Amino acid sequence: MVLVSAARDYINRMLQDISGMKVLILDSYTISIVSVVYSQSELLQKEVFLVELVESISMSRESMSHLKAVCFLRPISENIQHLRRQLASPRFGEYHLFFSNILKDTQIHILADSDEQEIVQQLQEFYADFVAVDPYHFTLNIQSNHTYMLPAVVDPSNWQHLCDRVVDGIAAVFLALKRRPIIRYQSKSDIAKRVAHETAKLMYQQESGLFDFRRTEVSPLLLVIDRRDDPVTPLLNQWTxxxxxxxxxxxxxxxxxxxxxxxxxxxxxxxxxxxxxxxxxxxxxxxxxxxxxxxxxxxxxxxxxxxxxxxxxxxxxxxxxxxxxxxxxxxxxxxxxxxxxxxxxxxxxxxxRKLMLVSQTEQELACNGGEVTAFEAVKNLLDNENLSEIDRLRLVMLYALRYEKEKPVNLMNLCNKLASQSAKYKPGQLVQFLLKQAGVDKRSGDLFGNRDLLNIARNMARGLKGVENVYTQHQPFLFQTMENIVKGRLKDTEYPYVGNHFQQGRPQDVVIFIVGGTTYEESRSVALQNASNSGTRFILGGSVVLNSKRFLKDLEEAQRITRSSPSVI
The missing domain is CATH 3.90.830.10 (Sec1/Munc18 (SM) protein, domain 3a)
Known part of the structure; x- marks a missing residue:
């Protein structure tokens, strides 16, 4: 079962067994969950004549007792309070309550105590706490996504909020798929480690009964990784x-x-x-x-x-x-x-924006060697008046990620050149912040395939074969990670297991979650890998779906908070 089918099935079950005219009450997050898998015409066919946000329902006093309220909400305290006020002074004839994740006992008691008029017909947990943008790709649409780049001490409450939201989303995916996974994480990432350990605690201790599904011969795998291990993919122009x-x-x-x-x-x-x-x-x-x-x-x-x-x-x-x-x-x-x-x-x-010119150099920076040629190409493009500020910045960042250790003086020259042209960015500071976040010393893997002999051989083979399209040479680092999982080559030192649960044999189902966000280039790699019939099915999830603008916005916001925080020396 794929995620779109799982989410649609939950919504079908909510709507089809309740006869008559209905109002569907959602929150700012569940409206996304529903809208990506259900069209307005389909809702009308299910006799849904009104879709309202729970906040606006709470503010209105107009009685609509001829309608049945179907509420699909995240189990958060704000939504419980909105419902409590509704049940105390109901506007609709019946209330059917569905929550997108696990309810706490205290929340159930609050709702029960509030239902003095006994108009709640049912209360259920339907685990669709994720936005299924494609069959094998989901996102959590986390607004404060930049938090993953901050040390926990800088913004502890938001850091924990990000962890909690990611754990909730991952838990819902596995409850929808009716599986309990073995869990691994990227060892160099504090946030990936925290998410992995808290997910394991939820699944194997706090809610072990809920996750006690029929065992498969080989358990599914959850791999939690950090966006900073591949900062190149969200910086590139795309051509699919x-x-x-x-x-x-x-x-x-x-x-x-x-x-x-x-x-x-x-x-x-x-x-x-x-x-x-x-x-x-x-x-x-x-x-x-x-x-x-x-x-x-x-x-x-x-x-x-x-x-x-x-x-x-x-x-x-x-x-x-x-x-x-x-x-x-x-x-x-x-x-x-x-x-x-x-x-x-x-x-x-x-x-x-002369993107064909820009993209050719981007792809060369991401895929091929030669610092001298790269430096000249980027320098010449910075002189091109037709290029936008964001394209200039991305070129310098890609150069910095590729050659940070080779020619620091050339990088400084490019940053100075960029600074003299940029009204918006402080490029030198932003480029240095990117290297502190995702430079070679921070990354787990061999992003450019120039450290590991196997990767060097693979890159040479690709170079000899040539590429069909110069603009789509790049493969996300995720492609290599999936290949290593399929071939049993994922290193325990770089991706340790949580607890005493180890993988026995090759997994048939793998969920890879990227804290910091996914890209559509990566979801394409997942779809192509699944179509190759390798015997392993992958699902990709992340905190947001990135493009270069969003990645740079998160980078700027994290830099701003880090710079103003007394916790960071």
Whole structure:
């Protein structure tokens, strides 16, 4: 079972057994959980005539006793208080309470004591405390994501809040999958270690009965790793469809907001990109940008053929046939215009920011050696007036990550050059902060494949074979991690086990959670790995879904807090 199916199944079970007109009451997080797996038309089919946020319900006094309230909320104290006020003075005829994670006994008692009018018909835990953006990719949408870069002493309450939220999300995934995993973590990361140990404590001690599922021959694996082990992937421009849309425009809960991109018709101002609801997107989400243009042309041609045939309506039978096909016709019309709009807007951005020029040097920095050539290439690009500030900064950061130990004087020259051009960033400080966070001394793995003999041989083989596309040479470090898991080569010293639970044999199911966020390039690697039929299925999760803007924003925020904190010397 994949995550989208698990989340949909929970929502189906909430709605289908409650007959009559319903209001669905959500919070600011569960609205994301529902929206990525359920469309508005599907909600209407389940007789949901109103969707409200729990905060606004609490503020209103209008009685709607003809509606049944279906509440799907995270089990946090604010939501319990909102419900307590609702139950004391109910607006709806019935209340059906569903929580996205484990409830505390005290919370159940508060709700029971508040239900004096006995209008609560049921209370259940439905473990969908994650946003299933794709079948094998989930996120937790954590706002204060930058906290993972801070030492615990700098911001202890937010650091613990981040750990708690990640543990809750991981627990819900395994409860939805009905599995209890063996747990490993990245040894060099304090936050990965804390998350791994607290997850183990929850699953094996505090809620061991809840996780007591039928044992499989080989237990699933949970691997908790830190974004800082691969800072390169979120800094790169992307050239496959889904990843490119997120990098250049932005995707939030499978929606793309185009309101700031130009004047579009109302139905094109926000478009949905879902592999579950859009067959063209499902077939093309991992394709290269050049191929997408051709595939959209085929889609347009197909639509024009259908349009022509629909113009030949001459009989009642023709009209009836057209009406029968009208939903599909409308959906295809929406899909064609949506994808044409996205590709057109991205083409404009690529041209304006000279991204093909920028990306070629980025890929060289990420994948190939040669400091002298790299330095000259970056220096020349910094002189190009067409480049945006963010693109200049990313180039210098990629150079710094690759060559921090080789030519510090060249890095200083690039930072000084960048500083003289930048109105927004203090590039020298930000680049140095990145190296303190994710430089070679902080990383566990061989990110650039130039330390380990096996990786050097692998890179040479790739170089000899050549690459199909110079813009997509890069493979995320996650690809190598998955390969090591499949081949039983993940080192115990770098990724130790929690407690006395060890893996016996190769796992069939692996959840990799990246504290600090995932990228769509990595989710593509997971999908391709799963399609290779290796015998191991991977699911990828993270605290947010990153693009370069979000990664740099988190970096800036962490740097600002670190600089102002007396706890950091």
């Amino acid at each position: 469809y889904q990843a490119m849309v997120h990098e250049l425009i932005g995707i939030q809960d499978n929606k793309v907001d185009l309101r700031n991109m130009g004047k579009f018709s109302k139905d094109q101002q926000e478009v949905v990109l879902s592999s579950e609801q859009d067959s063209f997107f499902k077939s093309n989400m991992y394709e290269n940008f050049g191929d997408i243009g051709m595939n959209i042309k085929h889609l347009v041609d197909e639509f024009q053929q259908i349009s022509k045939s629909n113009q030949n309506i001459q009989t009642i039978e023709d009209m009836a046939k057209f009406v029968d096909n009208y939903p599909e016709y409308r959906q295809m019309h929406g899909n064609v215009s949506k994808h044409v709009t996205l590709v057109t807007e991205m083409s404009k951005i690529v041209e304006e």
